[in-house]
Amino acid sequence: MFTRHGSLKPGYDVVIIGGGGHGLAAAYYLARDHGIRNVAVLEKGYIGGGNTGRNTTIIRSNYLTPEGVKFYDQSVRLWQDLAEDFDLNLFYSTRGHFTLAHTDSAMRTMRWRAEVNKHYGVSSEAVDAAFVKRAIPSIDMSCGGHAPILGALFHEPGAIARHDAVAWGYGRGADRRGVEIHQQTEVTGIRVAGGRVVGVDTSRGSIATSRVLCAVAGFTPRVLDMVDLHTPIYVHPLQAMVSEPVKPWLDPIIVSGSLHVYVSQTARGELVMGASLDPYELHHTRSTLDFVESLSAHMLDMFPFLSEVKVNRQWAGLADMTPDFAPIMGTTPVEGFFLDAGWGTWGFKATPVCGKTMSHTVATGRNHALIEGFSMERFARYRMTGEKGAASVGH
Amino acid sequence: MKIMVCPLNGPRPVSEFAYGGEVRNSPDADACSDAEWSAYVFNRSGSPGVKHEWWCHIASGFWFIALRDTARDTVIATYRVEAARNLLEPPGRAP
Secondary structure (H helix, E strand, O other): OOOOOOOOOOOOOEEOOOOOHHHHHHHHHHHHOOOOEEEEEOOOOOOOOOOOOOOOOOEEEOOOOOHHHHHHHHHHHHHHHHHHHHHHOOOOOOOOEEEEEHHHHHHHHHHHHHHHHHHHHOOOEEHHHHHHHHHHOOOOOHHHOOOOOOEEEEEOEEEEOOHHHHHHHHHHHHHOOOOEEOOOEEEEEEEEOOOEHHHEOOEEEEEEEEEEEEOOOOHHHHHHOOOOOOOEEEEEEEEEEOOOOOOOOOOOEEEEOOOOOOEEEEEOOOOEEEEOOOOOOOOOOOOOHHHHHHHHHHHHHHHHHHHHHHEEEEEEEEEOOOOOOOEEEEEEOOOOOOEOOOOOOHHHHHHHHHHEEEEEEEOOOOOHHHHHHOHHHHHOOOOOOOOOHOOOOOO | OEEEEEEEEEEHHHHEEEEEEEEOOOOOOOOHHHHHHHHHHHOOOOOOEEEEEEEEEEOEEEEEEEEEEEEOOOOEEEEEEEHHHHOOOOOOOOE
């Protein structure tokens, strides 16, 4: 599926650090839309082995800020044609997405989000409890009696997709256009001279380049140390788990902020479930029993009949969090060093639009209009892009 | 990390504790620049390492300081705040 490259070339026009969905998408659009093909993607593990292969694959655009809604809406539109673009089945499946509200204040936030969404042309409605029950007949509307469902935000375009295939599709598309993907290649340093990027040192030798895109999720702070940049990014693990396959019974994607649950059923019948972030900083993908216990308890609040279903696997990824729950993207004070980071728990759905906007930014040296609200400088100006209210669960 | 040793209550399950972030000292708000202040407000030392952190034993409301390796999830030591006064510099003397 991919070309094998023996050794690194002495130099590239662009070096992309991180062979996940974001990095490979940027490489793909650089080659396809901007004609920049002398590009190396450096991946210290294997492609799609980080958060691209660890998320719960939910795609939606019902965010809270105008910046967020416009950005993610563009992403959802790109998603819908992607399989054809790649000639690869992504198992993109539009399911509808319910964010349950268990309190009056949550209902208020749902109405707020629905109005912002509709203003920007995104299908999104605040719906009542009867609507939820009709769509998900098997749900216990009282949630065990302690968190009754009052209504929900219903987002019709909400979808899931096969996450590994996204990395493979972008990777293959980039590879066919001449981009070199080097796996098992760790970046050990970034050379900067006179405030400009001049090269990258790796575990397999040094490369000369004037442009570097950093798309490494939970490893961002370590790469930023190499260019002496400081950001608010902090890293917590995010765990998820999957059940044994059962017959199809859950069509939509269900999210409950109060119960800290998001769940969907895959085409194979497994329930893919996630919850909130681990409660303290950690750069390790270990699993905990606390996580399985609390997530299972909350799942049973909604769906008591699942009590006999087994959990097959659990895992974790490293989430690069920001204080306002929006990413940090674009140019940086180091000329030629571009950042696509701060993707915390919300990065998978943004993969296509991140590739589009970052490839534009790298090619032109100027931030794409869609990412202006996500610049690194917003913190020094105290201008947050507050997306916490639209995060799937109250992290 | 499944058990943490609280300086007041002894070894307890980690689920009884709340994380309060890294021990940091604020710059002198009257003397520092806007850039220094916003860096203090927002920026964090995001890379893994051995860090001094605030932790609270929730059941007893007891705040203390833990020295923890954030790459390996191991607690190296825990202190009462009195024993860690040297970490808490007065304003204006932050590193």
